[in-house]
Amino acid sequence: MIQNRIKKIVIPFDGSIHSKHAFNMALNLAQKYNSKLILVTCVEKINGSWYGKEFAPSYNKDVKRYKEKILRETSKLEEISKKKKIKTMTKIFVTDSIVEQILSFSKSNNADVIVMGSHGRSGIDKLILGSVANGVVQRSKIPVLVVR
Numbered sequence: 001m002i003q004n005r006i007k008k009i010v011i012p013f014d015g016s017i018h019s020k021h022a023f024n025m026a027l028n029l030a031q032k033y034n035s036k037l038i039l040v041t042c043v044e045k046i047n048g049s050w051y052g053k054e055f056a057p058s059y060n061k062d063v064k065r066y067k068e069k070i071l072r073e074t075s076k077l078e079e080i081s082k083k084k085k086i087k088t089m090t091k092i093f094v095t096d097s098i099v100e101q102i103l104s105f106s107k108s109n110n111a112d113v114i115v116m117g118s119h120g121r122s123g124i125d126k127l128i129l130g131s132v133a134n135g136v137v138q139r140s141k142i143p144v145l146v147v148r
Contacts, residue, residue: 044097070090
């Protein structure tokens with residue numbers, strides 16, 4: 001029975017409108033299947049040789065501001081979940097690979113499904129860095145629901 005299978009839902013969350021739509025879809029699934037939601041935000045580490053060490057202090061401040069912004073946003077989402085009696089938590093990682101972090105976190109936490117937005121980054125960033133959603137879909141061993 002599928003009802004017993006969807007216990008944990010991982011939602012990669014970057015604050016974009018697409019990740020907010022993914023949260024809403026995941027919340028609907030969680031209500032239906034009494035699942036736990038885990039919001040996962042990943043910040044890519046800088047490579048010292050590429051960016052240069054002189055950018056590290058600025059990068060660290062930007063990461064701190066981004067984490068604070070994400071925590072403000074995810075706390076609102078956690079409140080929405082709480083009102084609907086859905087357990088929700090947030091995890092933030094600084095990582096070498098966003099795709100790898102999402103996949104390894106999902107595996108180590110026995111997630112049953114990943115619900116994510118179709119796009120987060122846009123423009124030139126997307127061209128340079130590739131699509132996180134595509135990377136997760138291509139490599140995930142569990143179902144991935146991509147939300148537009």
